Amino acid sequence: MSLKVTRNLQVIAVASGKGGVGKTNVIANLTAALSKIKQRTLLxxxxxxxxxxxxxLGMNSDRTIEDILTGRRQYEDVVQQGVFGLNLVPGVNGAGRIMEMDAVAKRRLVDSLRPWTKSFDYILLDNPSGASSSSLSLMASADQVILVLSSEPTSFMDGYALIKLLALEYKVKEILVVTNMVEDETEGRDLFRRFSDVSARFLGIKLHHLGSVPRDSHIREAVLRKRCCLDLFPRSRASEAFERLAHRLNDYSLLKKTKRSNFFSSLEMVSAS
Ligand SMILES: Nc1ncnc2c1ncn2[C@@H]1O[C@H](COP(=O)(O)OP(=O)(O)OP(=O)(O)O)[C@@H](O)[C@H]1O
Ligand SMILES: [Mg+2]
Incomplete structure (x- = not known):
């Protein structure tokens, strides 16, 4: 007998205090891993x-999220299909020019996505590093935030500064943590424990360890070969870790299946303010 579980869409934002800790590689491969286990995903x-x-992900396109944010095109004219059936709305090739996601742009994004909400189990948001107010409000409007931490001391401190803002100013109550570029599971667990002890004591925020991704040269090699690591090197340590993360995230999201995604309503509130 099979049990059919229906679940609402979950919107998941990835964050880090410091740049270069592996956010994009984690979220892109996690999206691929969720797709591989038959979840309908949009990055x-x-x-x-x-x-x-x-x-x-080895995908490039002239059409980007900027087309949606400026109102030039709709979601369906920009989205691209990738490995395992994942969907991607590509970012802006800014060449130094950084566009601000202001309230009007966010409203266009939400309006363009709204007809498609039933088409996905997960919408994942890659974000710039750090704590600009526009990316903080985007993170806070997601159903879950995944903080990527690496073992560098600056990642710890900047990650703490970021979740302090999310906890105190944006009232985020819980955060999932991925420890990246660790030597092994033990190092990842120790890093998480130290981070969550400090955060629980001073911020009263609940942290859950989604898991670790080891330092693995296959990640860089896959980028050089313009392919997704999970697709090109499925047996690598990193890819196995991405698959574990996808299963854990899925199990965790199932626990929350009764909750409807806040993303579309809360972004409207942000846009309206
Ligand atoms: N687990 C890993 N093992 C080895 N190298 C990794 C790992 N994760 C990420 N990297 C490498 O670290 C670098 C930064 O990764 P990535 O671009 O994903 O970070 P980011 O946090 O998104 O950075 P940015 O702040 O610029 O957006 C890349 O060169 C990537 O190949
Ligand atoms: Mg990045």
Whole structure:
């Protein structure tokens, strides 16, 4: 007997305090891994300075999220299909020009996506590093935030500064953490424990460890070969880790299946304010 579980859409934002900790590689491969287990996924590259998600997935296009944010095109004219059936709205090839996602732009994005909400189990948002108010409000409007931490001390401190803002100013109550570029599971668990001890003590925010991704040269090699790591090197340590993360995220989201996604209503509130 099979049990049919119906679930609402989950909107998941990836964040980091510091740049270069692996956000884009984690979110792109996680999107691919969710698709591989038959989840219907859409990755929105909201890093409006660099079109990195498309690069990591080996997909490029002249049509980008900027077309939606400026009202030139609708979602369906921009979206691209990729490995395992994932969908991508590519980011902006900014060449140093960084577009701001202001309230009007966000409203256009939400309005363009609204007819498609039933087409997805997950919408994942890649974000620029750091704590601009437009990316903080986008993160806070997601149903889940995944913070990517690496073992560098600056990643720890900047990650703490970011979740402090999310907790105190945007009232985010819980965050999922991925520890990236660690040597092994033990190092990842230790890093998470230290981070969550400090965060729970001073911010009262609940953190859950989604898991670790090891330092693995296959990630860089896949980018050089313009392919998604999970697709090109499915047996690599990193790809196995991405698959574990996808299963855990899916299990975690099932626990929350009764909750309807806040993304579309809360962004409207942000837009209206
Ligand atoms: N687990 C890993 N093992 C080895 N290298 C990794 C790993 N994760 C990421 N990298 C490498 O780290 C670099 C930064 O990765 P990525 O672009 O995903 O980071 P980011 O946090 O999105 O950066 P930005 O702040 O610029 O958006 C890349 O060169 C990538 O190949
Ligand atoms: Mg990035």
């Amino acid at each position: 929105l590259d909201c890093d409006l300075g660099m079109a990195d998600a498309g690069i990591v």
